[in-house]
Amino acid sequence: MKPLTIVLFAFSLLLLGCTPKTLEKTSSASITNEEQTAKFPEGWLGQWSGTLDIIRGAGKVQSLPMKMQIQATDKEGEYNWLTTFGDKAETAKPYLLKTVDAANGLYIIDEQNSIVIETYLFDNKLVSWYVVQGNLILASFEKRGANIVFEILAGTEKEVSITGETEVDGEAIPAVKTLPFNVMQRATLTREK
Numbered sequence: 001m002k003p004l005t006i007v008l009f010a011f012s013l014l015l016l017g018c019t020p021k022t023l024e025k026t027s028s029a030s031i032t033n034e035e036q037t038a039k040f041p042e043g044w045l046g047q048w049s050g051t052l053d054i055i056r057g058a059g060k061v062q063s064l065p066m067k068m069q070i071q072a073t074d075k076e077g078e079y080n081w082l083t084t085f086g087d088k089a090e091t092a093k094p095y096l097l098k099t100v101d102a103a104n105g106l107y108i109i110d111e112q113n114s115i116v117i118e119t120y121l122f123d124n125k126l127v128s129w130y131v132v133q134g135n136l137i138l139a140s141f142e143k144r145g146a147n148i149v150f151e152i153l154a155g156t157e158k159e160v161s162i163t164g165e166t167e168v169d170g171e172a173i174p175a176v177k178t179l180p181f182n183v184m185q186r187a188t189l190t191r192e193k
Contacts, residue, residue, distance in 0.1 A: 040121055040143070041079055041097065045070050048148055048189035052085060055184045066150070066187045070097070077102070081109070131157050136179055148189045155181035 052066040067084040077099030085091040096110040097119075105121035109128065119128040125142040138153045157179065165175035 040124065040126070041070065042072075044141075044143060044148065045072065045079075047192040049192055050147075050187045050189040052150070052185055052187040055186070056182065066189065068148070068150070068189055134158070136181075144188075146191065150185075150187045150189060152183075152185040153181045154183050154185075155179060 054062040159177040
């Protein structure tokens with residue numbers, strides 16, 4: 001095999017092996033307080049607040065307050081997930097986080113308006129990747145110690161370039177489409193209660 005073929009084959013195997021997983025089960029005697037409070041979603045419950053920074057290119061263009069409240073509901077495996085951007089109540093986004101398959105890290109975010117987004121837990125990071133009105137959005141919530149870091153990367157679904165799709169030294173090179181990201185939002189949230 002040629003070197004590029006080997007690299008592409010190894011990369012394909014890596015992608016096939018990337019299935020969402022939760023933290024391994026350990027005995028309660030070996031779990032530290034920090035690990036126990038980080039367990040998803042129980043360790044994430046509470047009220048959180050911080051500042052959301054909106055960044056374009058190399059510079060911050062806006063900052064606004066952000067709050068998040070995560071609470072268990074009466075239904076097992078279901079949680080109220082409320083985010084508020086800015087100081088106005090009309091920016092509150094009430095979602096439901098529903099457990100689909102905790103052992104494999106699969107959850108859904110139900111926007112309660114017919115939109116349901118599959119969400120995946122990788123260790124201590126909850127991620128979703130979706131397209132809305134031609135915009136590609138990668139959203140994540142990551143528990144980092146005593147904080148939750150919220151981040152959104154967004155850009156258009158239309159590629160900015162297509163490279164490859166040729167033959168080099170007798171080897172077929174696949175097409176690679178590069179998609180643009182043009183805005184990032186990030187907040188580090190601290191537990192209030």
